[in-house]
Amino acid sequence: MAEVSSATVSRALTSPERVSEATRERITAAVVETGYTVNQMARSLRLRAAKTILIAIPNIGNPFYSTILDAVVQDAAERGYGVLVANRLGGDPTLGLKDYFYSNRADGLLLFDATLNLEALQDLPLVRGNRPLVLSCDDIPDAPLDLVMTDNRDAADTATRHLIELGHKRIGTVRSRTTPNVVSERHSGFERALKRANLLIRQDWIWQGDHTIGGGIVAAESWLALNERPTAMFCGNDETAIGFISRLRQAGIDCPRDVSVVGFDDIAVAQHLSPALTTMRQPRYYMGKVATALLLDILEGPTAERTPTRRILKSELIIRASTASPRDFN
Known part of the structure; x- marks a missing residue:
């Protein structure tokens, strides 16, 4: 025509x-x-590039990840890329992720799920001599991967120190999810703060969480069953803290009168709870932007092997109404 x-x-x-x-x-x-x-599939086959990146997250229902995803989609679109989301893949999830690459459906991977076997992902096809993978969850020591994450250990130390400075000496935690790859950085920061203050780390005041409201509820049930209870709790994320506080309220336990609670992430609902949640604010949107830019730079950069980049972003303590000085328990 x-x-x-x-x-x-x-x-x-x-x-x-x-x-x-x-x-x-x-x-x-x-x-x-x-x-x-344009027939994008035909174009991808001809160019051997999908102009699409893949983001792997453990729970798309968690509002923490929705903010990151918003940043990834927006910034990728501005540079001409689409975004695929892999959420809770069945079977062997690493095989599922690699299939995106071998079937030419994705050019690069943003990994926000530390539960996956990273060693199995390190044989992804190289792009311009580099691994098209950016890790943005817990650190994997000695892994030759590009990394964008927040200062989990220092942030947990800050949150715990806030409770100590309020006068709490009996402090427990619902720890973050542990994985085969790493020891939880947040739990390490929690223990570091207690040791520095010469406070006892009691194993019966440590509960394993799963980053969900339900996990917080389960921990609260165990807290209620104790004869001697912590007067303050550091929770591995905000959803855990929300579940913990809600279950205690059902049992007539007031926060912060009876127990102070600190969360982690500062998801949107945290400031609207009753009581409003004291928490560590992660720069989630910025984290998504930095990780996306780094991955696209790898895909579009010069054809030369490069040293992986490590970007550690700072978190901020947001003090609200869920923490206070302990009552006199003598």
């Missing part, structure tokens, strides 16, 4: 500056009249 070759149409759509204005106008009119769109 435009009376030009398919190659000229391709140039007009991808590099319009290489085609004369009159030809562009003729092609644009033909595109409008025919309703033509």
